[in-house]
Amino acid sequence: xxxxxxxxxxxxxxxxxxxxxxxxxxxxxxxxxxxxxxxxxxxxxxxxxxxxxxxxxxxxxxxxxxxxxxxxxxxxxxxxxxxxxxxxxxxxxxxxxxxxxxxxxxxxxxxxxxxxxxxxxxxxxxxxxxxxxxxxxxxxxxxxxxxxxxxxxxxxxxxxxxxxxxxxxxxxxxxxxxxxxxxxxxxxxxxxxxxxxxxxxxxxxxxxxxxxxxxxxxxxxxxxxxxxxxxxxxxxxxxxxxxxxxxxxxxxxxxxxxxxxxxxxxxxxxxxxxxxxxxxxxx
Amino acid sequence: xxxxxxxxxxxxxxxxxxxxxxxxxxxxxxxxxxxxxxxxxxxxxxxxxxxxxxxxxxxxxxxxxxxxxxxxxxxxxxxxxxxxxxxxxxxxxxxxxxxxxxxxxxxxxxxxxxxxxxxxxxxxxxxxxxxxxxxxxxxxxxxxxxxxxxxxxxxxxxxxxxxxxxxxxxxxxxxxxxxxxxxxxxxxxxxxxxxxxxxxxxxxxxxxxxxxxxxxxxxxxxxxxxxxxxxxxxxxxxxxxxxxxxxxxxxxxxxxxxxxxxxxxxxxxxxxxxxxxxxxxxxxxxxxxxxxxxxxxxxxxxxxxxxxxxxxxxxxxxxxxxxxxxxxxxxxxxxxxxxxxxxxxxxxxxxxxxxxxxxxxxxxxxxxxxxxxxxxxxxxxxxxxxxxxxxxxxxxxxxxxxxxxxxxxxxxxxxxxxxxxxxxxxxxxxxxxxxxxxxxxxxxxxxxxxxxxxxxxxxxxxxxxxxxxxxxxxxxxxxxxxxxx
Numbered sequence: 134x135x136x137x138x139x140x141x142x143x144x145x146x147x148x149x150x151x152x153x154x155x156x157x158x159x160x161x162x163x164x165x166x167x168x169x170x171x172x173x174x175x176x177x178x179x180x181x182x183x184x185x186x187x188x189x190x191x192x193x194x195x196x197x198x199x200x201x202x203x204x205x206x207x208x209x210x211x212x213x214x215x216x217x218x219x220x221x222x223x224x225x226x227x228x229x230x231x232x233x234x235x236x237x238x239x240x241x242x243x244x245x246x247x248x249x250x251x252x253x254x255x256x257x258x259x260x261x262x263x264x265x266x267x268x269x270x271x272x273x274x275x276x277x278x279x280x281x282x283x284x285x286x287x288x289x290x291x292x293x294x295x296x297x298x299x300x301x302x303x304x305x306x307x308x309x310x311x312x313x314x315x316x317x318x319x320x321x322x323x324x325x326x327x328x329x330x331x332x333x334x335x336x337x338x339x340x341x342x343x344x345x346x347x348x349x350x351x352x353x354x355x356x357x358x359x360x361x362x363x364x365x366x367x368x369x370x371x372x373x374x375x376x377x378x379x380x381x382x383x384x385x386x387x388x389x390x391x392x393x394x395x396x397x398x399x400x401x402x403x404x405x406x407x408x409x410x411x412x413x414x415x416x
Numbered sequence: 417x418x419x420x421x422x423x424x425x426x427x428x429x430x431x432x433x434x435x436x437x438x439x440x441x442x443x444x445x446x447x448x449x450x451x452x453x454x455x456x457x458x459x460x461x462x463x464x465x466x467x468x469x470x471x472x473x474x475x476x477x478x479x480x481x482x483x484x485x486x487x488x489x490x491x492x493x494x495x496x497x498x499x500x501x502x503x504x505x506x507x508x509x510x511x512x513x514x515x516x517x518x519x520x521x522x523x524x525x526x527x528x529x530x531x532x533x534x535x536x537x538x539x540x541x542x543x544x545x546x547x548x549x550x551x552x553x554x555x556x557x558x559x560x561x562x563x564x565x566x567x568x569x570x571x572x573x574x575x576x577x578x579x580x581x582x583x584x585x586x587x588x589x590x591x592x593x594x595x596x597x598x599x600x601x602x603x604x605x606x607x608x609x610x611x612x613x614x615x616x617x618x619x620x621x622x623x624x625x626x627x628x629x630x631x632x633x634x635x636x637x638x639x640x641x642x643x644x645x646x647x648x649x650x651x652x653x654x655x656x657x658x659x660x661x662x663x664x665x666x667x668x669x670x671x672x673x674x675x676x677x678x679x680x681x682x683x684x685x686x687x688x689x690x691x692x693x694x695x696x697x698x699x700x701x702x703x704x705x706x707x708x709x710x711x712x713x714x715x716x717x718x719x720x721x722x723x724x725x726x727x728x729x730x731x732x733x734x735x736x737x738x739x740x741x742x743x744x745x746x747x748x749x750x751x752x753x754x755x756x757x758x759x760x761x762x763x764x765x766x767x768x769x770x771x772x773x774x775x776x777x778x779x780x781x782x783x784x785x786x787x788x789x790x791x792x793x794x795x796x797x798x799x800x801x802x803x804x805x806x807x808x809x810x811x812x813x814x815x816x817x818x819x820x821x822x823x824x825x826x827x828x829x830x831x832x833x834x835x836x837x838x839x840x841x842x843x844x845x846x847x848x849x850x851x852x853x854x855x856x857x858x859x860x861x862x863x864x865x866x867x868x869x870x871x872x873x874x875x876x877x878x879x880x881x882x883x884x885x886x887x888x889x890x891x892x893x894x895x896x897x898x899x900x901x
Binding site for chain 1: 714787790802
């Protein structure tokens with residue numbers, strides 16, 4: 134049998150993974166959820182047919198979305214994670230003993246249930262006592278919080294599905310309001326490479342720049358995302374992502390990581406010229 | 417003939433049958449099923465162009481329906497509880513015109529509230545009917561015009577026993593309903609027709625616990641903007657008739673001004689939408705009300721915004737309230753409604769229906785979802801956080817009672833001259849001035865211009881309202897009658 138999962142990265146570019154079997158498929162109230170098993174990438178989760186994570190490369194994404202802000206902010210106690218039903222970001226966060234509370238907001242409870250069952254590699258820390266789960270719209274949740282969080286992580290899907298509201302100015306503005314006066318927001322920032330992704334990327338950046346004093350973008354290489362070149366947003370009221378990096382302090386924690394290190398942290402904010410230009414255009 | 421069921425859609429069925437016949441077209445339209453206009457076909461889609469066709473035997477004729485359109489009109493009449501229904505493809509404006517032109521000839525009086533849509537006054541310019549305006553009650557806090565008090569209607573009828581009709585908004589743009597049933601009974605008791613502008617009330621016929629509809633209230637004619645809450649294509653509407661009017665005469669009136677090339681895209685959209693509402697209307701509007709009630713509750717939690725509802729009901733000038741309307745007063749944010757409207761669009765990519773001086777209206781329909789409702793609420797909350805300002809100097813009133821000096825026709829066709837807006841105090845206006853939307857005139861032809869009105873127009877311009885009507889599109893000058901009246 135020759136069974137392949139494929140995803141159109143553009144109208145004329147296709148990415149495919151040979152699949153051993155499909156482990157799960159269902160339509161939730163919000164989206165279609167599928168879990169596949171493959172030889173090369175292990176198990177992987179797709180939402181509405183779009184790749185969310187694979188067991189093989191999820192560490193890159195989750196380390197980069199969590200450790201970058203954690204190495205900058207001197208004292209993160211209260212964190213809000215929006216999206217991220219796979220649990221990967223939560224897993225990385227719970228490795229920090231100093232974090233006191235993690236509010237986790239995901240619109241689709243079924244994603245969490247499915248990941249707990251089929252992707253224990255990422256969905257392993259939901260039972261941590263510090264994690265409080267809320268299954269509702271992120272925009273609605275954030276609206277009612279003010280001056281409360283040290284760190285907000287926006288681990289959303291693409292802006293064309295249920296995650297659309299998490300790419301809007303009203304959402305970023307509400308995040309600003311919900312952060313303390315030295316708070317940091319990190320978000321999944323799409324890709325600069327293919328045109329449609331780049332438009333979404335620029336739009337998101339424009340909206341964040343309008344809301345935050347400091348707004349920088351950093352990159353990582355994620356093989357299973359369109360073009361493999363992926364960006365994250367770092368927005369903050371006070372701390373600069375590179376100048377305020379406390380490498381010694383973070384290294385002293387002794388956290389073992391496979392992708393992230395404090396040298397790469399600095400380097401990840403050095404962007405290719407064409408990406409700098411795109412960002413500059415909307416700043 | 418056997419009665420058709422509401423599950424049928426005769427125009428849709430006729431179009432499908434027509435497609436199967438694969439006729440060779442040597443008739444208009446000249447694009448010939450889109451083949452002659454590739455760009456347009458690519459943009460609108462081939463399925464759309466193949467049914468953009470002309471009247472013919474199997475598709476019936478809108479001006480003289482005897483087949484599919486007749487059946488579809490009968491089904492529509494049944495669905496709305498009317499004696500007759502007409503498919504209107506020239507906008508609800510055409511339906512409103514047909515009502516006025518049916519009821520009034522030159523010089524005939526018609527009793528109506530002044531906060532009517534411009535199409536009502538336009539119809540009076542056409543036919544020479546003379547308005548007897550009832551000043552609507554005002555809500556001072558919100559600055560909006562309400563419905564008509566029954567006692568005001570009674571007095572107008574007593575003072576003008578020769579009037580031919582009473583016209584009622586059901587509801588207003590903001591969702592306010594007058595006591596339609598009592599007004600209708602009063603009109604009938606005095607041998608007058610009851611005409612209803614239900615441009616914003618299609619759902620009254622299909623939803624549960626809605627304000628009473630014109631046909632249920634026993635009214636004689638109603639103009640229903642099916643394309644608003646009913647889901648059909650823009651410019652398509654229904655004109656409904658009760659048992660007291662001669663519907664064949666009404667058709668003659670419609671044919672005075674309606675196109676002889678009725679669009680089958682619009683006609684089929686009316687047919688399909690009527691079927692959808694007849695079969696699923698209860699569920700659709702239950703969902704809409706649920707979303708709007710949620711949004712109203714959340715917006716009222718933000719602070720400074722007031723999303724009003726049934727608490728306005730006072731038994732008379734607010735006899736009922738349409739809870740599907742998400743009307744929000746913005747006065748306490750220090751921002752004019754139009755400013756919030758502009759911010760929503762320019763900063764948050766959200767387009768709402770209208771903003772006027774102190775209110776906004778977000779139109780919520782079956783096409784909405786909670787995700788977008790959250791965006792609207794989130795954006796309103798952000799606008800308050802970032803843009804709230806001192807409210808001194810804000811104008812509150814959306815409505816200024818007019819001083820009517822001449823009927824609209826005499827006012828419009830009189831000998832006129834153009835003067836500076838600033839120099840127009842005391843002159844008789846010979847054109848319309850209105851913010852669009854909502855399209856309710858600040859000035860209509862034949863009305864006296866006052867300092868208060870000049871101030872209002874300048875304020876509305878300064879706040880960014882889209883002013884329409886005058887020949888001078890910048891509204892710095894205004895046409896007035898030479899030498900007063």
